[in-house]
Amino acid sequence: MAQEKSASQRPRKMSRIPKDYKVEKRPLLRPPITSQYANASTSKIVYVSTKTPFMSAVKRVQKLLAQAEKRLAQSAADQVSKRPKYSHVNDEISDIERIASTMASQKDEQDEIVLKGTGKAIAKAMSLALWFQQRVEYNVRIETGTVGAIDDIIPPEGEDEHMQDEGEDIPESRIRYASTIQIFVSAAA
Template sequence: MAKRPLTRDLQFEKKNQDMVKLPKYARIQKRPIPHPPIASPYAGPSTPKTVYISSSTPFMSAVKRVQKLLHQTEKRAMASVHLSLSNKTKTDRQKLAQMAEGHEKMRKEAGQEEIFIKATGRAMEKAMRVGKWFGEREREYVTRVKTGSVIVVDDVVEDEEGRKKVVEEGEKIEKEGEEKKKKKKEEEESGDTESAGSKSAAKKRKRAAAAETEELPESRTRWVNVVEIAVTYK
């Protein structure tokens, strides 16, 4: 039995509008989705730490990257405790009390610094599985899921040869239509009414004429769904 996709229950706001259909001689070339530079694991708590997931990211590799970042949050929180314990003027009892207090403080501070797992499109399912791995270990970690969208830019690539063929095809259809008109002996019931064949030919001629004059945009934008899973110590 196939597993139920974890992304099935996610809800996203629909932002994309119906896009204008491109002619046959043009195609869309997707650009990589930009994201901020990856922060150093050793940066302070004010710098967000994010693990970006792609469809080719190995599952356990992503889990270990998140674990490493979480471990660094713990080390940063513990640094102040080690500093205070280095004071030689305090008694052993004072140090033990301070160690217990410092441990609680460390867990609290580490629990306030979140590590983010982000993915878009088809990679969202893998990101959700990574988040589920941490969510199942609820004694140690806390997770929360947030959905959203990001705007991306795609390039419109024009094929000159393809455009030329479309124009030539339109000219050929137009020529054939003129020849049929000359051979036609039967009068149309109404001077304003065209036969189905002539209507189809007229549409193709119109498309061919548009292909000659239409200026294609260099790019166009669209919205892509994104999922963000925040992981922190409990």
């Protein structure tokens, strides 16, 4: 059951601006995209737009998940290499597999790839979530929210500051709110 927000918590409606003024939308603020080779503590984000090719986004997520598995195997191999040498290569390989499986089970949270979509791109992000959810080898978790974006209000050219419409105070910028969705995809245990 949806709960109603109180009037103070809801975003206020944006005030109307005169017809001759223009609104210029700024791009949404977001952190820089991290490298796919960065450590597991940094979240890997794939931004989805309406023009993002569907299978390209799928392949990008699969590649990032494969990199996470490689990092896990590499750290297990590093632990084995610090031990005394084995008489057989098969013993070393089985030990690496055993350590990698225990490390994966001890992890509190698995490496998650985050798909983010805002506005019209929510539909494409949801179709990507559905694609991953239909496969057994992936776990999918979805969160929704809103994000604030800044719009600049540009006065018409040639208008003097003294000739404002009947003394109205028109702001230089305003905040609008856009819906957003975050889809967390991880490899199934």
